Amino acid sequence: MATTHEKPRSSTASTRSPAAPARRADAQRSIAAILDAAIESLSRNPDASVSEIAKTAGVGRVTVYGHFPNRADLVEAALTQAIDDGHAALDAVDLTGDPREALARLIDSSWQLVNQSRSLLIAAQDVLPPSKIRDLHAGPVKRVERLVERGRTEGAFRTDLPTSWLVSVMHSVMHSAADEITAGRLTPDKAADYITATVLPAFSPSEKR
Amino acid sequence: MATTHEKPRSSTASTRSPAAPARRADAQRSIAAILDAAIESLSRNPDASVSEIAKTAGVGRVTVYGHFPNRADLVEAALTQAIDDGHAALDAVDLTGDPREALARLIDSSWQLVNQSRSLLIAAQDVLPPSKIRDLHAGPVKRVERLVERGRTEGAFRTDLPTSWLVSVMHSVMHSAADEITAGRLTPDKAADYITATVLPAFSPSEKR
DNA sequence: CTCTTGTCGAACACCGGTGTACGAGTTAGT
DNA sequence: ACTAACTCGTACACCGGTGTTCGACAAGAG
Numbered sequence: 001m002a003t004t005h006e007k008p009r010s011s012t013a014s015t016r017s018p019a020a021p022a023r024r025a026d027a028q029r030s031i032a033a034i035l036d037a038a039i040e041s042l043s044r045n046p047d048a049s050v051s052e053i054a055k056t057a058g059v060g061r062v063t064v065y066g067h068f069p070n071r072a073d074l075v076e077a078a079l080t081q082a083i084d085d086g087h088a089a090l091d092a093v094d095l096t097g098d099p100r101e102a103l104a105r106l107i108d109s110s111w112q113l114v115n116q117s118r119s120l121l122i123a124a125q126d127v128l129p130p131s132k133i134r135d136l137h138a139g140p141v142k143r144v145e146r147l148v149e150r151g152r153t154e155g156a157f158r159t160d161l162p163t164s165w166l167v168s169v170m171h172s173v174m175h176s177a178a179d180e181i182t183a184g185r186l187t188p189d190k191a192a193d194y195i196t197a198t199v200l201p202a203f204s205p206s207e208k209r
Numbered sequence: 210m211a212t213t214h215e216k217p218r219s220s221t222a223s224t225r226s227p228a229a230p231a232r233r234a235d236a237q238r239s240i241a242a243i244l245d246a247a248i249e250s251l252s253r254n255p256d257a258s259v260s261e262i263a264k265t266a267g268v269g270r271v272t273v274y275g276h277f278p279n280r281a282d283l284v285e286a287a288l289t290q291a292i293d294d295g296h297a298a299l300d301a302v303d304l305t306g307d308p309r310e311a312l313a314r315l316i317d318s319s320w321q322l323v324n325q326s327r328s329l330l331i332a333a334q335d336v337l338p339p340s341k342i343r344d345l346h347a348g349p350v351k352r353v354e355r356l357v358e359r360g361r362t363e364g365a366f367r368t369d370l371p372t373s374w375l376v377s378v379m380h381s382v383m384h385s386a387a388d389e390i391t392a393g394r395l396t397p398d399k400a401a402d403y404i405t406a407t408v409l410p411a412f413s414p415s416e417k418r
Numbered sequence: 419c420t421c422t423t424g425t426c427g428a429a430c431a432c433c434g435g436t437g438t439a440c441g442a443g444t445t446a447g448t
Numbered sequence: 449a450c451t452a453a454c455t456c457g458t459a460c461a462c463c464g465g466t467g468t469t470c471g472a473c474a475a476g477a478g
Contacts, residue, residue, distance in 0.1 A: 024453055026445060049435060060456045065437065134392070161403060164394050168385050169407055176381030183343070185373050194370060198378055202411040233423055233476060258465060269426045274467065 031067050033057045038078035039120060046123035050074070072127045079124045079136055086113040087139050095143075099151030103203070104196045106147060107170070110140075111192050114174045115181070141167060151203070158205045170199050240276050242266045247287035248329060255332040259283070281336045288333045288345055295322040296348050304352075308360030312412070313405045315356060316379070319349075320401050323383045324390075350376060360412070367414045379408050 023031075037057030041048040050071055054061040068074040093109050095102045124133060144167050151157035157166070177195055180186035186194070246266030250257040259280055263270040277283040302318050304311045333342060353376050360366035366375070386404055389395035395403070 024446060026447095026454055030455080050437090051435080062438090062457080063455055066454075069437095071436070130392070161406060162394075165389065165403055165407075168389050168394075169382060172381045172385030172388070173378060176377050179381070180374065180377050183339070185371075185377075194374055197370060198374075198411050201413065201415075202407050204410065206410075235424060235474095235476060239425080259467090260465085271427075271468090272425055275424075279467075280465090 027067070030057070030059050030063060033059060034064055034067065034074070035078055035081050038074055039082050039117065042075065042078060042120045042123040043117055044119065046119050047126065048123075075124055075127050076132065079120060079128075079133075082117045082120055083136050083140065086110075086117075087143075089113065090140070090143060095147055099147065099154055099156040100200060100203075102147055103151065103200070106144065107174075107196050107199065108192045110144075111174055111177070111195060114171075115178050115188070115191070118175060118178050144170065148203075155205065157203045160206070166203055169202060173199055236276070239266070239268050239272060243268060243273055243276065243283070244287055244290050247283055248291050248326065251284065251287060251329045251332040252326050253328065255328050256335065257332075284333055284336050285341065288329060288337075288342075291326045291329055292345050292349065295319075295326075296352075298322065299349070299352060304356055308356065308363055308365040309409060309412075311356060312360065312409070315353065316383075316405050316408065317401045319353075320383055320386070320404060323380075324387050324397070324400070327384060327387050353379065357412075364414065366412045369415065375412055378411060382407055 034053065034057045037059075038053050041053045041056050045052075050064055051061050053074070054064045057064075064074065068077065090106070090109055090113075093105055095106060121133075145163055148157055148163050148166055152159050152163070173195055177186060177191045181188055181191065243262065243266045246268075247262050250262045250265050254261075259273055260270050262283070263273045266273075273283065277286065299315070299318055299322075302314055304315065330342075354372055357366055357372050357375055361368050361372070382404055386395060386400045390397055390400065
């Protein structure tokens with residue numbers, strides 16, 4: 001066995017441990033393939049076996065173990081990859097201007113990401129400690145929190161409920177939409193509209209009364 | 210092997226297959242114990258083994274297989290039990306009068322039920338086909354749907370989104386609360402209030418604008 | 419009291435997934 | 449072109465859960 005177990009970083013700026021003997025181009029390719037395959041397989045079935053992942057990566061099962069010490073680490077790496085890919089994608093969204101409209105835009109973009117990789121998340125929850133999951137999600141959550149906070153100070157969003165609760169509600173309504181789609185009661189194209197139509201009123205201040 | 214595999218029905222009116230040789234008092238006791246244990250164990254850990262369930266039931270693992278052909282059937286029986294126990298409990302809730310207040314009452318009661326047995330549901334989802342799950346939930350869902358429908362015709366609830374969507378949102382916000390509790394960001398006593406405070410505005414008609 | 423029904427523990431075969439070991443073959447850096 | 453890095457398949461030990469069988473024993477129904 002030649003391969004040394006090093007955490008492969010995502011696309012942007014591979015941070016290698018101190019004196020790294022430099023990975024071969026060959027290896028980098030299979031690592032990328034494995035990671036992609038993991039995301040794909042786990043997104044279809046939360047408890048896909050290592051064999052399945054290896055197969056869809058077009059790689060031997062042993063090769064996988066050559067780069068990741070065990071299944072858990074692989075799942076973690078996959079989730080990390082997926083999350084900060086998404087994180088990068090969301091950077092394109094304009095969050096300035098009216099908080100309500102900004103939120104609508106953010107929801108619209110977030111929705112696809114959540115929809116695609118929600119079963120990957122389930123896979124992760126089976127294997128990783130909750131603390132780790134929360135750490136990985138910290139980035140994306142922060143983004144939403146900041147927007148909500150701004151909306152509150154500007155009077156666009158309600159302040160009688162904690163920010164964390166509001167964020168959680170938005171998150172859960174998106175998951176709800178995903179469930180409705182798999183249940184066949186909702187079509188993907190309408191999803192984003194339904195979500196914003198539901199979340200916005202829930203976020204708004206109590207309107208006199 | 211003596212025991213005949215018959216689906217044990219919940220408390221109310223045991224429907225036995227045609228010519229049933231009548232089950233012994235002994236057996237009925239252990240079946241009940243097993244069912245309760247299953248609900249309890251699976252609510253703690255979605256993939257509790259048959260051994261664990263048997264142990265908490267104070268019964269041999271073999272005895273379990275004496276009454277349920279396999280793990281899946283046991284899980285199904287447990288879920289069924291839990292659901293129509295809850296169904297019965299919800300019959301006590303007054304759903305007349307102002308739809309908004311009625312909904313608040315319903316949420317308040319439903320919440321505890323959902324909170325207790327949500328991990329049982331997860332267990333079921335691993336083992337049972339989605340169709341079966343939906344069938345089992347049909348009863349409780351109908352109840353909410355009827356209330357929502359009434360609220361719509363009386364102008365208390367919005368009509369620009371499908372009823373099924375609204376019901377699903379309510380469902381998912383409750384699950385969200387459960388997650389927040391396990392995450393330590395929410396205390397159980399505040400949960401019901403947060404849920405209604407969130408769901409009601411989401412259900413209300415668009416208020417001019 | 420007797421006989422059927424149920425319970426129990428131990429033991430077993432089976433299955434599928436995980437992680438490791440080996441040896442031969444291939445690929446890419448220099 | 450040479451060497452170290454990498455990949456592959458097979459094979460193996462291991463583990464834990466499932467479902468079954470057996471034989472002895474307890475308990476309820478008549």
